[in-house]
Amino acid sequence: MILITRVFVIGLLASMFSVAQAAGLTIEITKGSQTAVPIAIVPFAQQGSIGNVKLSDVISADLGGSGFFKTLAEDDMLTKPSEPERVNFKDWQVLGQDYMAIGQVVGNGGSYNIQFHLFNVRNGQLLMGYRLTAGANELRRAAHHISDLIYEKLTGRKGAFNTRIAYVTRAARGNGKQYMLQVADADGYNPRTIAESPEPIMAPAWSPDGSKIAYVSFHTKRSEIWVQTLASGQRESVSSYPGINGAPAFSPDGSRLAITLSKDGSPDVYVLGLANRSLTRLTSGMSIDTEPTWSPDGSTIVFTSDQGGKPQLYSMPASGGRASRLTFQGDYNARGRFSADGRSLAMVTGNGGGYRIAVMDMASRTVNVLSEGNLDESPSFAPNGSMILFASNRGGRSALSVASTDGAMQQKLAFESGEVREPAWAP
Amino acid sequence: MRFNKTYLALAMTAILITTGCSSTEEEGGLADSTQGTDASTTSGYNDGSMSGSQFGSGNGLASGSGANLGPEFSDPNNPLSKQVIYFEIDSSQVKQDYVSVVAAHARYLASHPNQRVILAGHADERGSSEYNIALGEQRSKSVERMMRSQGVTGSQLEVVSYGEEKPVSSGHDESAWSQNRRVEVGYQ
Numbered sequence: 001m002i003l004i005t006r007v008f009v010i011g012l013l014a015s016m017f018s019v020a021q022a023a024g025l026t027i028e029i030t031k032g033s034q035t036a037v038p039i040a041i042v043p044f045a046q047q048g049s050i051g052n053v054k055l056s057d058v059i060s061a062d063l064g065g066s067g068f069f070k071t072l073a074e075d076d077m078l079t080k081p082s083e084p085e086r087v088n089f090k091d092w093q094v095l096g097q098d099y100m101a102i103g104q105v106v107g108n109g110g111s112y113n114i115q116f117h118l119f120n121v122r123n124g125q126l127l128m129g130y131r132l133t134a135g136a137n138e139l140r141r142a143a144h145h146i147s148d149l150i151y152e153k154l155t156g157r158k159g160a161f162n163t164r165i166a167y168v169t170r171a172a173r174g175n176g177k178q179y180m181l182q183v184a185d186a187d188g189y190n191p192r193t194i195a196e197s198p199e200p201i202m203a204p205a206w207s208p209d210g211s212k213i214a215y216v217s218f219h220t221k222r223s224e225i226w227v228q229t230l231a232s233g234q235r236e237s238v239s240s241y242p243g244i245n246g247a248p249a250f251s252p253d254g255s256r257l258a259i260t261l262s263k264d265g266s267p268d269v270y271v272l273g274l275a276n277r278s279l280t281r282l283t284s285g286m287s288i289d290t291e292p293t294w295s296p297d298g299s300t301i302v303f304t305s306d307q308g309g310k311p312q313l314y315s316m317p318a319s320g321g322r323a324s325r326l327t328f329q330g331d332y333n334a335r336g337r338f339s340a341d342g343r344s345l346a347m348v349t350g351n352g353g354g355y356r357i358a359v360m361d362m363a364s365r366t367v368n369v370l371s372e373g374n375l376d377e378s379p380s381f382a383p384n385g386s387m388i389l390f391a392s393n394r395g396g397r398s399a400l401s402v403a404s405t406d407g408a409m410q411q412k413l414a415f416e417s418g419e420v421r422e423p424a425w426a427p
Numbered sequence: 428m429r430f431n432k433t434y435l436a437l438a439m440t441a442i443l444i445t446t447g448c449s450s451t452e453e454e455g456g457l458a459d460s461t462q463g464t465d466a467s468t469t470s471g472y473n474d475g476s477m478s479g480s481q482f483g484s485g486n487g488l489a490s491g492s493g494a495n496l497g498p499e500f501s502d503p504n505n506p507l508s509k510q511v512i513y514f515e516i517d518s519s520q521v522k523q524d525y526v527s528v529v530a531a532h533a534r535y536l537a538s539h540p541n542q543r544v545i546l547a548g549h550a551d552e553r554g555s556s557e558y559n560i561a562l563g564e565q566r567s568k569s570v571e572r573m574m575r576s577q578g579v580t581g582s583q584l585e586v587v588s589y590g591e592e593k594p595v596s597s598g599h600d601e602s603a604w605s606q607n608r609r610v611e612v613g614y615q
């Protein structure tokens with residue numbers, strides 16, 4: 001079994017190094033922003049063996065996909081300088097560019113020396129220059145790092161390109177299905193399978209330090225919550241009560257999991273201490289109470305409840321107490337997830353049969369629907385709050401989608417085979 | 428000249444960056460994050476996070492109808508031949524059409540006290556996955572309650588919900604969804 005997986009992974013890696021389309025993944029910008037800032041990422045000059053990772057393509061895809069930038073196609077460039085002295089800013093002013101980056105990469109036996117410069121095209125000012133080294137197979141990571149640097153310099157906000165996502169794939173295998181929990185770069189590259197089973201795997205949730213993932217596995221034909229350490233692959237079952245063991249969410253200090261259990265009747269929200277497995281019940285009653293999530297300050301838990309008849313989001317103190325209803329628009333509001341600053345709450349909202357991703361501003365309680373599908377699910381914020389990752393399904397094709405939090409831009413990471421579900425952006 | 432000075436300062440920053448990169452590797456990175464495509468590092472991949480990632484399928488409960496069931500279960504005129512109970516959207520109430528089916532299974536189980544069944548609840552794909560797990564469980568518990576009220580003992584019944592995770596129809600329209608909102612009665 002491991003042998004098959006290994007071959008599969010090698011196949012993926014080998015193909016993705018050629019062309020994005022040839023890999024198991026295609027990235028498509030489905031909605032572009034009108035107000036994006038024009039920037040040209042000039043192909044980096046190459047010396048020595050570089051392999052097939054083209055840094056400028058990775059950086060352009062990152063920045064273009066953020067919704068904040070509009071990148072210039074390589075074919076439209078009049079010149080392709082790689083040294084500051086060779087840049088003629090008039091060439092780029094003519095093309096309507098505001099900013100440009102140039103660079104060089106030198107491969108020397110498995111490691112790489114990279115330097116790049118970022119300029120303001122209008123006045124020719126050097127905004128930034130960096131030299132960095134990357135180890136073997138770290139070129140994409142280095143490119144994402146450069147994207148972060150450019151993004152932060154020009155927007156004043158931290159980038160989130162050098163981050164990871166987790167998701168579950170479901171594909172036919174033999175007479176049944178194979179469920180795989182995978183971790184990949186935020187742009188969908190470098191997928192690694194961290195758990196797989198012929199029975200469902202669900203609800204991956206990152207620990208606050210990004211070192212562990214909690215998830216639900218049905219491999220014993222019952223639901224159980226597992227916590228797996230990524231570096232070692234070591235995992236342990238932390239909850240296997242009768243009935244539902246579901247919807248794990250780490251507390252901001254990483255010491256507890258909010259979970260859903262139905263051992264006492266209907267599904268209720270509990271808090272599980274990871275050190276001593278202590279259990280505190282937060283909700284009760286006949287209703288469905290599930291999908292807990294913590295506010296980033298740890299004071300509040302938001303959860304889905306049908307206590308009012310339809311599923312809506314409710315908020316309560318993490319130490320227990322009265323729940324108050326948060327959402328009032330639409331028949332269906334579920335699975336809340338906070339942004340890292342706690343100011344926004346993403347959710348699945350249903351109205352007239354379609355299920356889309358919406359964001360609530362916690363201060364004003366206004367709700368903005370930002371996705372356009374009918375079967376959108378499982379939103380989570382990028383660590384910098386600028387983007388939301390979610391699962392979508394259009395025309396029977398399952399995909400991960402990324403939307404800017406203001407809804408202006410959307411792109412899709414489509415997988416060639418099987419279904420991809422329940423994405424979670426790492427902190 | 429001004430440029431050169433800037434460059435020097437930036438080169439120093441770059442050292443920080445480089446250190447930052449490698450410490451990211453140690454702290455947050457996957458053990459296999461530096462894997463290559465050649466055979467030697469790929470084996471390193473398997474020594475790392477891949478080891479033990481495969482959940483076996485042999486240590487769970489038996490699935491499907493492992494029991495030796497009589498001919499009445501395959502007679503299409505007998506309600507016992509129906510082992511799937513379907514539900515309306517967002518509802519866990521057993522529909523009138525299926526009350527007699529549940530009752531037939533309850534009668535059989537009440538008269539075969541050693542026979543066990545798993546009631547597996549399912550939902551359609553719409554809405555969030557964990558809410559659908561809850562909905563699937565409510566459906567299987569509705570069936571369980573009806574069976575208990577007709578004399579089936581608790582030890583004969585086990586309830587599990589798979590939510591939207593195991594659709595029988597992979598379509599994305601009402602005809603598929605209506606097939607997927609169900610409780611399967613699995614004789615053990």
